[in-house]
Amino acid sequence: MNVQNAQTWQGVQNEVLRRIHAREWKPGDLIPNEAELAKEFGCARPTVNRALRSLAERGLLERRRKAGTRVAAQPVAKATLNIAVIRHEVEDRGARYGYQLALREVRIAPTHISAALGVGVQERLLHVMALHLSNDMPYALEDRWINTVHVPGALEQDFRSISANEWLLLNVPYTRGEIAFAARPATAENAKHLNCPENSALLAVNRLTWDHDQSVTAVQVLFAPGHQMRTQI
Amino acid sequence: MNVQNAQTWQGVQNEVLRRIHAREWKPGDLIPNEAELAKEFGCARPTVNRALRSLAERGLLERRRKAGTRVAAQPVAKATLNIAVIRHEVEDRGARYGYQLALREVRIAPTHISAALGVGVQERLLHVMALHLSNDMPYALEDRWINTVHVPGALEQDFRSISANEWLLLNVPYTRGEIAFAARPATAENAKHLNCPENSALLAVNRLTWDHDQSVTAVQVLFAPGHQMRTQI
DNA sequence: CGTGTTTTTATGTATATACATAAAAGCATG
DNA sequence: CATGCTTTTATGTATATACATAAAAACACG
Numbered sequence: 083m084n085v086q087n088a089q090t091w092q093g094v095q096n097e098v099l100r101r102i103h104a105r106e107w108k109p110g111d112l113i114p115n116e117a118e119l120a121k122e123f124g125c126a127r128p129t130v131n132r133a134l135r136s137l138a139e140r141g142l143l144e145r146r147r148k149a150g151t152r153v154a155a156q157p158v159a160k161a162t163l164n165i166a167v168i169r170h171e172v173e174d175r176g177a178r179y180g181y182q183l184a185l186r187e188v189r190i191a192p193t194h195i196s197a198a199l200g201v202g203v204q205e206r207l208l209h210v211m212a213l214h215l216s217n218d219m220p221y222a223l224e225d226r227w228i229n230t231v232h233v234p235g236a237l238e239q240d241f242r243s244i245s246a247n248e249w250l251l252l253n254v255p256y257t258r259g260e261i262a263f264a265a266r267p268a269t270a271e272n273a274k275h276l277n278c279p280e281n282s283a284l285l286a287v288n289r290l291t292w293d294h295d296q297s298v299t300a301v302q303v304l305f306a307p308g309h310q311m312r313t314q315i
Numbered sequence: 316m317n318v319q320n321a322q323t324w325q326g327v328q329n330e331v332l333r334r335i336h337a338r339e340w341k342p343g344d345l346i347p348n349e350a351e352l353a354k355e356f357g358c359a360r361p362t363v364n365r366a367l368r369s370l371a372e373r374g375l376l377e378r379r380r381k382a383g384t385r386v387a388a389q390p391v392a393k394a395t396l397n398i399a400v401i402r403h404e405v406e407d408r409g410a411r412y413g414y415q416l417a418l419r420e421v422r423i424a425p426t427h428i429s430a431a432l433g434v435g436v437q438e439r440l441l442h443v444m445a446l447h448l449s450n451d452m453p454y455a456l457e458d459r460w461i462n463t464v465h466v467p468g469a470l471e472q473d474f475r476s477i478s479a480n481e482w483l484l485l486n487v488p489y490t491r492g493e494i495a496f497a498a499r500p501a502t503a504e505n506a507k508h509l510n511c512p513e514n515s516a517l518l519a520v521n522r523l524t525w526d527h528d529q530s531v532t533a534v535q536v537l538f539a540p541g542h543q544m545r546t547q548i
Numbered sequence: 549c550g551t552g553t554t555t556t557t558a559t560g561t562a563t564a565t566a567c568a569t570a571a572a573a574g575c576a577t578g
Numbered sequence: 579c580a581t582g583c584t585t586t587t588a589t590g591t592a593t594a595t596a597c598a599t600a601a602a603a604a605c606a607c608g
Contacts, residue, residue, distance in 0.1 A: 099490075105488060109485060126592065126594070128592075131560075145559070150557095151559080156403065158398065159494070160397060164374075164393055165393070251389050255336045260545065261548055262546075266498070283498040283500045289548075305498075310496065311495065312494070314492070314493060315522075322562080324561075348588055359562065362561085364590075365561090380569070380570045380571060381569090381572055381573095382571070382572075
């Protein structure tokens with residue numbers, strides 16, 4: 083038996099991974115149950131459970147009670163992107179971070195924003211636009227609407243030295259959110275701020291966050307042309 | 316004490332989440348250790364461990380041995396995108412999937428491809444371009460290079476009825492990969508296939524996969540204009 | 549022979565306990 | 579007082595055990 087030190091859950095996981103990669107267990111195959119694996123590896127069932135659960139979370143195994151555990155037929159690669167505070171993102175790349183407030187106004191929002199935030203169409207909301215810089219070059223343009231009905235404190239902030247991005251994260255909790263990635267052509271205004279040609283292809287990240295049933299903020303972050311978001315799978 | 320049924324790890328997790336959201340425990344705060352929480356909730360320490368570990372994986376807590384557990388000062392939102400087989404992606408949206416092979420050739424790859432795949436610049440690789448359709452409309456354009464040195468079997472496939480996307484996933488294992496998201500302007504060729512204006516902003520997903528130390532494939536998937544990738548956080 | 553009920557079974561989870569390990573803090577020693 | 583060793587402590591993990599639960603399979607019954 084080619085069983086290495088599989089007394090730890092990582093050991094079990096490695097051995098299971100090896101068998102999947104070596105196609106000893108093929109996509110779609112039912113694998114032995116936890117008790118059998120525990121016996122084979124000479125460890126306790128919870129140890130096997132920990133290993134298999136973790137692989138299932140990564141999408142490599144599919145588990146169903148009673149039905150057993152099978153190798154995912156077509157594993158769905160899960161790309162986890164870290165959406166950090168933009169300042170940290172810049173600083174982590176070893177660059178100097180800069181910040182410029184471009185606009186701060188309180189006004190009636192476009193209907194797609196008030197609809198997304200679930201507020202009345204006549205509601206006046208806080209609108210903030212800001213440019214994030216990396217080594218003095220435009221890095222990302224943040225276009226944000228804040229639901230001041232739920233976050234009145236935002237009205238007292240001028241967002242000149244701290245970005246809304248950072249202030250909200252520090253001061254306003256949220257329980258859930260939605261995030262969408264898309265490509266968008268730069269508008270004339272985007273182009274002016276990001277210092278790029280109009281209609282450049284920009285990576286756009288749209289976020290909508292909620293605190294229980296109250297919307298908090300809707301934001302679009304447009305990255306300068308050529309920007310990439312990377313991750314391992 | 317406002318402690319609900321926290322005898323399960325989900326219960327503990329919910330209560331911890333509530334305290335974080337209610338700012339009873341503020342960002343950066345050190346929270347009580349596992350043993351204390353277990354005592355407070357009237358459950359065993361492993362139950363608390365399970366709850367806190369899971370929250371740490373989601374980025375809401377930061378844990379260090381001996382140092383204790385603290386609420387993440389600036390929680391990094393983790394957006395997990397599911398990168399499935401394109402056919403499934405289309406079918407899951409309730410649309411009719413279509414597939415057209417656009418190109419299949421064996422030739423010397425551009426240097427950025429041979430470099431990425433770690434093969435000699437003179438190596439002839441398999442190049443496949445294919446269009447994925449949703450209800451007969453262009454959905455995504457797949458531009459793929461396959462390392463035939465490591466995956467010779469690919470040469471026997473004509474990829475006319477099954478996409479390289481799907482064939483590889485079913486037949487060639489990989490142990491790790493890299494994925495990058497970006498926005499790109501449509502080239503004349505992209506525009507022709509995707510039936511969109513040249514220079515349209517396209518969402519591009521680039522993947523590079525490896526089986527241990529052997530590269531498998533490098534692929535760029537360009538989605539039709541307006542495409543969004545969404546997820547919850 | 550189909551349908552509803554019971555049984556079986558595999559995973560899911562909780563617990564008490566024990567030991568491992570990383571790292572901070574304290575202590576000792578030059 | 580600085581440096582290196584020791585202790586302490588919080589998390590990390592393993593185990594035996596037990597019970598919960600979902601769902602497939604078997605069964606019974608009209």
